[in-house]
Amino acid sequence: MKSSSTYIITIDGTSGSGKTTISKSLAKKLSFNLLDSGKLYRSAGFVYSLSKESFSDMNSIKELISKITILSNTDSNEYEIFFENNKIDHLLYSEEVSECASIVSKIPEVRECMMKIQKQCVRGKGLIANGRDMGTEVFPEANLKLYVDASLDIRAKRRYEELKSKGENVNFENVYKSLQKRDESDTNRSISPLRVPNNAEIIDTTDLKPNAIVDKILNLYTITKN
Ligand code: DC
Numbered sequence: 001m002k003s004s005s006t007y008i009i010t011i012d013g014t015s016g017s018g019k020t021t022i023s024k025s026l027a028k029k030l031s032f033n034l035l036d037s038g039k040l041y042r043s044a045g046f047v048y049s050l051s052k053e054s055f056s057d058m059n060s061i062k063e064l065i066s067k068i069t070i071l072s073n074t075d076s077n078e079y080e081i082f083f084e085n086n087k088i089d090h091l092l093y094s095e096e097v098s099e100c101a102s103i104v105s106k107i108p109e110v111r112e113c114m115m116k117i118q119k120q121c122v123r124g125k126g127l128i129a130n131g132r133d134m135g136t137e138v139f140p141e142a143n144l145k146l147y148v149d150a151s152l153d154i155r156a157k158r159r160y161e162e163l164k165s166k167g168e169n170v171n172f173e174n175v176y177k178s179l180q181k182r183d184e185s186d187t188n189r190s191i192s193p194l195r196v197p198n199n200a201e202i203i204d205t206t207d208l209k210p211n212a213i214v215d216k217i218l219n220l221y222t223i224t225k226n
Contacts, residue, residue, distance in 0.1 A: 016150070044101065046088060062109065062113060
């Protein structure tokens with residue numbers, strides 16, 4: 001449950017808008033804990049990839065997901081994810097786990113279990129929670145709600161450069177189309193669709209550099225914390 005002394009900042013927004021970069025920088029500057037809810041859903045996808053047959057039975061889903069635990073890293077402040085007490089963060093970004101995460105994130109019982117884990121993150125001085133439904137569904141009571149967006153063209157350019165810098169053989173048109181498809185499915189899905197939360201500050205990162213965005217959010221934090 002939200003403790004009145006924990007300041008919560010939610011960062012919802014489109015894919016590739018810069019949510020992760022902004023969240024990490026804010027968590028460092030404010031010494032707040034950081035929850036990347038996408039990573040948490042990926043851990044449910046990882047569990048599903050290990051034992052797909054168990055996901056037909058709700059009790060088994062709950063039992064398997066109860067073996068997922070989180071712990072905040074003392075250097076980065078980011079919640080790391082453990083399955084049966086083994087850290088699994090590095091196993092969550094394969095194509096297979098991405099697909100499995102997309103499947104299980106549509107199961108209401110999985111979202112219910114994730115909700116409980118996400119609520120456990122409210123502790124200490126503050127929490128930065130990023131994802132698609134942080135300000136709308138998970139922490140509607142947050143002290144500061146942000147919705148981060150940028151033009152599709154600039155998001156595709158950023159993603160393309162990022163993948164190229166990792167040595168991947170990418171084609172700009174494919175990156176653009178895949179983000180466009182992701183936008184459509186994120187905003188049109190029936191369960192927890194991507195929406196601008198009530199009372200959220202909309203931050204357009206199209207023409208802003210990460211440092212300028214973080215400074216803008218730190219100003220909002222200073223205004224709202226008193
Ligand atoms: O942001 P990401 O690619 O790491 O998210 C992984 C998957 O989890 C993606 O299929 C969307 C889903 N997800 C969700 O349903 N709700 C969230 N709050 C975060 C992610």
